Amino acid sequence: MTTASASRPSARTYLIVWVALVAIVVVEILLTYAHLSPGTQLAALLSLALVEAGIALAYFMHLRYERAILFWSLIPGLVFALLMLDQIWFDALRLITLRHGP
Amino acid sequence: MTHAAMTLEPSPFGIQSKKLAIWLFIMADGATFGAILFAYGYLRIGTPDWSRPFAWTPTILNAAVMTLVLLSSSVTMLLAVSAAQSGRIAAGVRWLGGTALLGTAFAALHLREWFAMFHEGWSVSHNPLNGPAQFGATFFGITGLHLLHVITGVAAILVIAAGFRRGRFNAGHVETTGLYWHFVDLVWMFVFPMVYLMNAR
Numbered sequence: 001m002t003t004a005s006a007s008r009p010s011a012r013t014y015l016i017v018w019v020a021l022v023a024i025v026v027v028e029i030l031l032t033y034a035h036l037s038p039g040t041q042l043a044a045l046l047s048l049a050l051v052e053a054g055i056a057l058a059y060f061m062h063l064r065y066e067r068a069i070l071f072w073s074l075i076p077g078l079v080f081a082l083l084m085l086d087q088i089w090f091d092a093l094r095l096i097t098l099r100h101g102p
Numbered sequence: 103m104t105h106a107a108m109t110l111e112p113s114p115f116g117i118q119s120k121k122l123a124i125w126l127f128i129m130a131d132g133a134t135f136g137a138i139l140f141a142y143g144y145l146r147i148g149t150p151d152w153s154r155p156f157a158w159t160p161t162i163l164n165a166a167v168m169t170l171v172l173l174s175s176s177v178t179m180l181l182a183v184s185a186a187q188s189g190r191i192a193a194g195v196r197w198l199g200g201t202a203l204l205g206t207a208f209a210a211l212h213l214r215e216w217f218a219m220f221h222e223g224w225s226v227s228h229n230p231l232n233g234p235a236q237f238g239a240t241f242f243g244i245t246g247l248h249l250l251h252v253i254t255g256v257a258a259i260l261v262i263a264a265g266f267r268r269g270r271f272n273a274g275h276v277e278t279t280g281l282y283w284h285f286v287d288l289v290w291m292f293v294f295p296m297v298y299l300m301n302a303r
Contacts, residue, residue, distance in 0.1 A: 066117065096147070
């Protein structure tokens, strides 16, 4: 069975994507030494990581060139599962108050 | 036409079964890494005196080089898939070999870092800075799970390269292996900032 995607990125596109990802890594390192608060640093690094992941999924893993049903069948479910894990943060914050008292 | 052939329907995804299978595996493995990273985050937030031991040299610089190596290996894998789909078997095998080489370099850099940390007294249950032992447990647990994926990925690439060269595997097998390898790279895009950069001195 042939694949659904009719177009594939060129080697030039792969190189541009690689340069973009390396640039994001450089920005992440610079932010690490920018004396940000831990919360701000975490938010910035996580946001950049999500951008990198999106680029990798779209271009390296060719999700952009596959049928839309593949994206909608796979990604929302995983995102939902990962968002559900966010419920644990309240318990982690509670641990801090338990250690040091109210 | 046989009865079985008349009842078969085309795949709604328009891809080979093995490609769909590797995507489903990637989703499951992504949830696994997501859970372990969330567990690390939970322990980190709940532990007020978390250690931040990683200096620019050698640790952060080494991790940055590892990131560059892994990103480059994804490009060589893409070129291998492209060559395989174009019917250029020799080029495809060469690019697969290059990918395996870069993956091995990543693993070697990682193990060198690990052994340096062991030498300093770090382990899954000991923190030589007298901080929480959970640091070692989470660090070696997360990076160890990723390293296991890298090593098995390199082995898989070599098997696929040998089979593709002999004509036993086709471009679809190369593409499937490529998807797994890009996933390994994608996970590192979270491990590097969360585990290394967030623990930089």
